[in-house]
Amino acid sequence: MSIPQWNLSELVASTDPQRLKDELEAMVDDSGKFADRYRGRIASLDAAGLREMLERKDELALRYEGVEEYCSLLFTADMTDPVANELNSAYMRAGTEAGKAMATVGIELGQLLMARPELINDPALADYRHYLERRARAAPHLLSEAEEKVIMTKDQNGIQVMSRLQSKWLSTRSFEVEIAGEKRSLGIGEVYAYMHDPERETRRAVYESIGSTLKRDELLWSDILRTIVADHAAMFKLRGYGSPLEPTLLANDVSAGAVDALMEVVQGNVDLCQRYFGLKARLLGLERLGSWDLRAPLPSTPDRRYSWQETKDLVLSTYRDFDGQLGEWAGDMFERGRIDAQVRRGKRTGAFCSTWTAGRSAFILQSYNGRLNDVNTLAHEMGHAVHAYLYTRAQNYSNCHVSLCVAECGSLMGELLLADRLKGEASSREERQDILVKILDGFTLSVFQEGFRFIFEASLYEQQENGVELDGKRISELWRAAQDRVYGDAVQWLDDSEWDWARFPHHYFAGTRFYNYPYTFAQLFVFSLYRMYKEQGPEFVPAFKELLSAGSSRSAAELAAGLGMDIESPSFWRKGMEQARAFMEELESTMEDQ
Numbered sequence: 228m229s230i231p232q233w234n235l236s237e238l239v240a241s242t243d244p245q246r247l248k249d250e251l252e253a254m255v256d257d258s259g260k261f262a263d264r265y266r267g268r269i270a271s272l273d274a275a276g277l278r279e280m281l282e283r284k285d286e287l288a289l290r291y292e293g294v295e296e297y298c299s300l301l302f303t304a305d306m307t308d309p310v311a312n313e314l315n316s317a318y319m320r321a322g323t324e325a326g327k328a329m330a331t332v333g334i335e336l337g338q339l340l341m342a343r344p345e346l347i348n349d350p351a352l353a354d355y356r357h358y359l360e361r362r363a364r365a366a367p368h369l370l371s372e373a374e375e376k377v378i379m380t381k382d383q384n385g386i387q388v389m390s391r392l393q394s395k396w397l398s399t400r401s402f403e404v405e406i407a408g409e410k411r412s413l414g415i416g417e418v419y420a421y422m423h424d425p426e427r428e429t430r431r432a433v434y435e436s437i438g439s440t441l442k443r444d445e446l447l448w449s450d451i452l453r454t455i456v457a458d459h460a461a462m463f464k465l466r467g468y469g470s471p472l473e474p475t476l477l478a479n480d481v482s483a484g485a486v487d488a489l490m491e492v493v494q495g496n497v498d499l500c501q502r503y504f505g506l507k508a509r510l511l512g513l514e515r516l517g518s519w520d521l522r523a524p525l526p527s528t529p530d531r532r533y534s535w536q537e538t539k540d541l542v543l544s545t546y547r548d549f550d551g552q553l554g555e556w557a558g559d560m561f562e563r564g565r566i567d568a569q570v571r572r573g574k575r576t577g578a579f580c581s582t583w584t585a586g587r588s589a590f591i592l593q594s595y596n597g598r599l600n601d602v603n604t605l606a607h608e609m610g611h612a613v614h615a616y617l618y619t620r621a622q623n624y625s626n627c628h629v630s631l632c633v634a635e636c637g638s639l640m641g642e643l644l645l646a647d648r649l650k651g652e653a654s655s656r657e658e659r660q661d662i663l664v665k666i667l668d669g670f671t672l673s674v675f676q677e678g679f680r681f682i683f684e685a686s687l688y689e690q691q692e693n694g695v696e697l698d699g700k701r702i703s704e705l706w707r708a709a710q711d712r713v714y715g716d717a718v719q720w721l722d723d724s725e726w727d728w729a730r731f732p733h734h735y736f737a738g739t740r741f742y743n744y745p746y747t748f749a750q751l752f753v754f755s756l757y758r759m760y761k762e763q764g765p766e767f768v769p770a771f772k773e774l775l776s777a778g779s780s781r782s783a784a785e786l787a788a789g790l791g792m793d794i795e796s797p798s799f800w801r802k803g804m805e806q807a808r809a810f811m812e813e814l815e816s817t818m819e820d821q
C-alpha cells in the first residue's frame with residue numbers, strides 16, 4: 228500500500244489558478260460590501276437584527292473558506308512550486324484586505340455589546356452567547372478605528388520586524404562543532420537535528436556550540452527582547468489591561484484563577500519532573516542527566532519500522548475501540564484522500580491538521596518515514612481531525628475557532644490511546660520503556676519546561692516594572708533562576724546554557740506574549756481527562772465527545788464543569804499529575820531487575 232498524497236480538488240469548483248485568484252478578489256469585494264452595509268448601523272440592531280448579521284458573516288466566511296484552504300494547503304504541499312507560491316501570496320493579500328475591510332464591524336459590535344450587554348443572553352442569540360461574551364470582554368480594550376489603524380501600520384515596520392530579524396539572524400549564523408573527530412561548521416537547522424543524536428559527545432558539542440554562539444550576539448538578543456517587553460508593557464496599560472498576562476487570558480479564553488491554580492500545581496510537583504530525570508539517567512546509564520541529554524533517545528530503542536498499512540490499521544483500531552463513530556470518521560479521512568503523508572522535496576516540515584468547516588472535515592499533512600514517531604504523529608493529527616468532525620457538525624462557524632488550551636484535547640488523547648494499544652502489543656521490555664519514555668518526555672516538556680518558561684517571562688515584566696535594566700546578563704540570570712526552580716539540581720548545565728532563551732522564536736513573535744502556558748494547560752488537562760477515562764471506562768466517552776463537539780461555544784472552564792470538574796481548583800490539575808506519576812511508576816516497574 229503506497230503512502231498517500233491528499234486530494235484538494237473537493238475544496239474548490241475549479242483548480243484553474245486564474246479562477247482561484249478571481250474568487251479571492253470576490254472575497255475582498257464581498258467583505259467590503261458587507262462592511263458598507265453595516266457601517267454605522269450596528270449600534271441600532273436588536274437581537275433579531277444582530278443574529279441576522281452574525282449569520283450573514285458566518286455565511287460569508289464559509290463561502291470563501293474552500294478557496295482559502297486550497298491556496299494555503301497547496302503551498303504547504305510544495306513550497307517550491309511557482310503556482311502554489313503565487314496563489315499563497317494572493318490568498319495572504321486577500322486575507323489582509325478582507326480583514327481590514329471588516330475591522331469596523333468588530334469595533335462597532337464591541338460598542339453595541341458594551342452599551343447593551345443584555346443582548347448576550349437574549350434567547351434569539353443563544354448559539355452565539357459565548358462568542359458575544361468574548362467580544363464583549365475584549366471591547367473595552369479596543370481603541371478607536373483610527374488609533375487601531377495607526378497601531379497596525381506602525382507595528383508592521385516596528386515590533387513585527389523583530390521576529391523576522393531574529394530568525395534571519397539565527398539562520399545566517401555558523402555553529403562550529405566537532406563531530407566524531409571532524410570539525411564542522413553547521414547552520415541552525417543541522418545543529419537542531421544533532422541535538423537528538425544517539426552519541427552523547429555529539430549532543431554535548433552541539434549544545435556547547437549553541438550556547439557560545441548565542442552569547443556572542445548578546446547585545447542583539449537582549450536589545451530585541453527588552454524592546455518587546457517594553458512595547459507590551461506600554462500597550463497593555465494603554466489598552467487598560469490590569470497585567471501583562473491579561474490580554475493572553477482573553478485570547479486563550481481562560482481565567483487568571485485557572486492559570487494560577489495550574490501554575491501552583493506545576494510548581495508544587497517539580498519533584499515529579501526531577502524524579503523522571505533520575506529514571507531517564509538510569510536508562511541512559513548515567514549518574515545525572517546533562518542538559519544535552521533531556522531529549523536523548525534510549526540506547527535500547529528497537530529500530531522498528533511500520534508499513535503505511537500497519538500504521539493505518541493501528542490508528543483506525545485505536546479510534547474505533549474508543550468509539551465507533553470516531554473510528555468511522557478516521558476511516559473517512561483515509562478514504563476521501565484527506566491525508567498527505569508522502570515525503571517530498573519542497574513540502575513543509577512537521578505535521579498539522581487543518582479544519583475544513585464547510586466540508587465538516589479536515590486535512591492532515593505529515594512526512595511519513597515509518598518510525599514509531601510517525602505513527603504517533605498520525606494518531607495525534609487524527610485526534611484533531613475527529614475533533615473537527617464533531618464540532619463542525621454541532622456548531623455554527625463562529626463557534627469553530629477552538630482556543631489553544633482546548634485545541635489539543637482530541638490529539639493528545641489520541642496519542643495516549645495509541646500508547647495504550649502499543650504497550651498492550653509490545654513484545655519486549657525495551658519496547659514498553661520506549662513508549663513510556665516518549666509519553667513522559669512529552670509530558671515533562673509541555674508541563675515543566677513550558678512551565679519554567681512561563682515563570683521566566685513573568686519575571687521579565689516584574690523586573691521591567693521595577694526599573695531594572697534588562698541586559699543580556701540579567702535576562703540570562705532570570706532564565707537560570709526560573710529553570711532552577713523547576714529542575715533543581717536534577718540536571719547538569721553547561722556554562723553558556725543560560726543563553727538558550729535567545730534562540731526560541733516565540734519570545735520575538737509580535738502580539739504573542741506568554742506563549743507557553745496553553746501547552747502546559749493542554750497537556751495537564753488531557754492527562755486529567757485520560758485519568759477520568761481510566762477511572763470511568765466507556766461511560767466517559769459520550770461526555771468527552773460532548774466536550775469536543777462544543778468547539779469554541781464554551782470556555783475551558785465551562786467544558787470542565789460539564790464533566791463535574793473545576794479548573795480553578797488545584798485538585799483538578801493534581802489529577803493530571805497523578806496520571807503522570809502512574810506512568811512513571813509503570814516505567815520504574817519495567818526497570819526493577821535492570
Ligand SMILES: [Zn+2]
Pocket residue numbers: 607611635638
Ligand atoms: Zn496538535
